Amino acid sequence: MKIQAIRGMQDLLPRQQAMFVHIADTVREVFASYGYEQVGLPVLESTGLFKRAVGEATDIVEKEMYTFEDRNGESLTLRPEGTAGCVRMALQHGLTYNQIQRLWYMGPMFRHERPQKGRYRQFEQIGAECFGMAGPDIDAELLFMTARIWQALGLQDDISLELNTLGNSASRQAFRDALVAYLQAYKDDLDEDSRRRLVSNPLRILDSKVEQTQALLVAGPVFQDYIDAESMDHFAQLRRLLDDQKVAYRVNPGIVRGLDYYNKTVFEWVTTSLGAQGTVCAGGRYDGLVEQIGGKPTPGIGFAMGLDRLSLMLEERFEARPAADIYIASMGDVARHQALLLAERIRDALPGVRVMVHCSEGKFKAQLKKADASLARVALVIGDEEVASDAIGVKQLRGDGQQASVRANDIIEHLQTLFS
Ligand code: ATP
Ligand code: MG
Numbered sequence: 001m002k003i004q005a006i007r008g009m010q011d012l013l014p015r016q017q018a019m020f021v022h023i024a025d026t027v028r029e030v031f032a033s034y035g036y037e038q039v040g041l042p043v044l045e046s047t048g049l050f051k052r053a054v055g056e057a058t059d060i061v062e063k064e065m066y067t068f069e070d071r072n073g074e075s076l077t078l079r080p081e082g083t084a085g086c087v088r089m090a091l092q093h094g095l096t097y098n099q100i101q102r103l104w105y106m107g108p109m110f111r112h113e114r115p116q117k118g119r120y121r122q123f124e125q126i127g128a129e130c131f132g133m134a135g136p137d138i139d140a141e142l143l144f145m146t147a148r149i150w151q152a153l154g155l156q157d158d159i160s161l162e163l164n165t166l167g168n169s170a171s172r173q174a175f176r177d178a179l180v181a182y183l184q185a186y187k188d189d190l191d192e193d194s195r196r197r198l199v200s201n202p203l204r205i206l207d208s209k210v211e212q213t214q215a216l217l218v219a220g221p222v223f224q225d226y227i228d229a230e231s232m233d234h235f236a237q238l239r240r241l242l243d244d245q246k247v248a249y250r251v252n253p254g255i256v257r258g259l260d261y262y263n264k265t266v267f268e269w270v271t272t273s274l275g276a277q278g279t280v281c282a283g284g285r286y287d288g289l290v291e292q293i294g295g296k297p298t299p300g301i302g303f304a305m306g307l308d309r310l311s312l313m314l315e316e317r318f319e320a321r322p323a324a325d326i327y328i329a330s331m332g333d334v335a336r337h338q339a340l341l342l343a344e345r346i347r348d349a350l351p352g353v354r355v356m357v358h359c360s361e362g363k364f365k366a367q368l369k370k371a372d373a374s375l376a377r378v379a380l381v382i383g384d385e386e387v388a389s390d391a392i393g394v395k396q397l398r399g400d401g402q403q404a405s406v407r408a409n410d411i412i413e414h415l416q417t418l419f420s
Contacts (some may be wrong), residue, residue: 008113008121010308018320019311020124024106026152027126027305034145036102036128041085043108047075053084053261053293057200064111078110082127083261083286083302084293090131091295100132106307118277118309128283129302131290136234139265139285139301140241146269146281146303147247155271155313159280161249162268163242165235166256167227169263169288175226176202182220189216203256223253231264238265261286265301274309281305322375324356325419327397328382329367335382342380342392342411349412353419372397378418380411 005011012020028038047067054060066078079085082105090096090103106126113119128145130138143161150156166172180202187195191210198205206223208214227235242249249267257266266284274280283303290298311318326346330339343355356374358367364383371379381393392411396402406414 006121008115010120010122014323015318015320016311019314019318020307022318023153023307023310023314024126027104027106027149030145030149030152031104031128033148034102034141036104039086039089039103039105041079041082041089041105041107043079043110044076045079045085045088047077049084049088049293050077050080053087053289054081055201055261057197059204060111062200064113066110066112080111081109082107082125082304083129083289086127086129086302087289087293087295087300090129091290091293096131096290096295096298100130102128102130104128116277118274118306118312120308124307125304126307127302127304129300131298131300133301134287134299136238136241136265139234139238140245142283142301142303143242143247143249143267144245146305149305150269153310153314154317155310158273158313159269159271161242161247162252162255162270163239163249164252164255164266165227165231166223166263166266166284167231171226171228171231172203172263175221175223178221178226179203179205183216186216206254206256234264257282257284261289261292263287267303269305271309271313274312277309279306280309280313323354324371324374324376325354326356326378326380326415327371327374327376328355328357328380329364329371330358330382331364332384332387334387335384338387339380339382342382345412346415350415350419353415368395378415 031038047065050065051061056062060080065080067075070076086103086105090101095101104127106124108122109125110122112121115121128142130142147156147161150159180198183190183198183202183205187198189212190198191208191213194205194208194210194213205213206217255266255268262284264285264287267282268279269281270278271280272278281303283301285299285301287299289300290296328339328343330336339357343357346353346355356376358370364381368379377396377398379395379397381395383393386392386405390408391405392408394404394406394414
């Protein structure tokens with residue numbers, strides 16, 4: 001039997017990996033322009049962290065985590081999301097103590113879900129978390145920043161913002177009670193998942209994709225009616241900032257997010273171009289989370305974007321940079337020796353220029369075919385003749401295919417002109 005990758009765990013071939021790097025580079029630059037600092041977090045955490053932070057009754061903790069016992073019998077979990085670990089880190093190192101923080105991270109997350117396009121069991125996220133800021137200004141800044149990222153990626157016309165407020169925990173509790181009381185009467189008409197959630201996580205029923213369940217909700221209690229005044233004011237201020245910065249959004253009361261820790265502002269950036277996997281970035285405020293994990297009450301807000309989905313959106317328009325700018329072909333032992341040393345001289349003198357040496361036997365014709373396929377602009381050719389005359393053949397691979405013979409001593413200067 002052939003060994004294959006584990007279901008839902010993708011290999012990223014060079015073009016796809018290049019897209020991920022392009023997205024990460026773009027995001028890194030935008031983050032930097034807002035003063036965010038990058039942190040690195042472990043992929044493994046104790047299972048208890050996610051139970052406590054994400055919530056026992058969430059899909060993630062109920063059925064999606066990769067949990068195992070290590071050799072010491074300790075229960076560990078491959079992180080399904082980044083916020084819990086980031087909060088754990090901030091607490092452990094005292095980063096939230098009388099300080100404000102704007103942090104970001106990237107890396108793989110793991111969830112045992114049903115794999116399909118845009119939904120994998122290992123997927124890549126970039127996340128940001130802010131600590132110590134309670135006002136709507138940081139919520140707005142976070143959304144300005146994400147809008148700027150879509151702009152920088154050229155995706156601004158394909159991604160739109162959906163916004164909601166969940167109020168404080170008392171208003172959430174009051175609405176939850178009203179929702180449960182209302183739905184109890186229609187219990188038998190609910191889909192199976194929603195019936196289960198009626199007990200475990202009723203707010204998630206609002207998220208249901210089942211039509212009949214959505215139809216039942218229409219006549220039910222309205223979340224907005226239960227939101228506390230302070231949260232409504234926070235939401236109004238946030239909306240005013242978004243309006244003034246001309247960041248378009250739709251208020252969508254159906255956005256409740258799957259995790260327990262959110263309050264006040266929640267949002268999703270969505271696209272219609274990826275079918276059912278339409279959310280490319282999601283987040284919200286989590287003012288109770290730091291305390292829930294054992295710290296002093298500290299306001300927080302964050303989001304995570306999925307690189308797998310963003311790269312699917314970029315797929316058709318992405319142009320990878322060629323692997324080589326200069327390809328060196330050579331014939332014979334002496335020439336091959338020279339080729340490798342010449343490549344090093346070029347890399348010394350022309351930083352940033354990509355040099356690929358053929359590094360194996362082969363007729364010149366075959367080598368030049370490889371040079372062409374590498375999309376390099378220039379092939380350098382060293383054969384017997386060039387060795388004898390201390391010269392190097394320079395062949396333009398794009399455009400008119402011009403060829404020249406350049407003295408070995410002048411080759412660096414020649415290339416400097418070509419690539420300046
Ligand atoms: P969904 O509703 O699509 O399951 P989610 O609410 O579970 O998403 P979050 O936990 O908020 O997702 O994660 C933030 C982002 O990470 C998502 O918007 C998505 O882009 C990406 N993401 C989440 N799960 C996956 C997955 N299994 N495969 C690929 N990307 C994912
Ligand atoms: Mg999910």
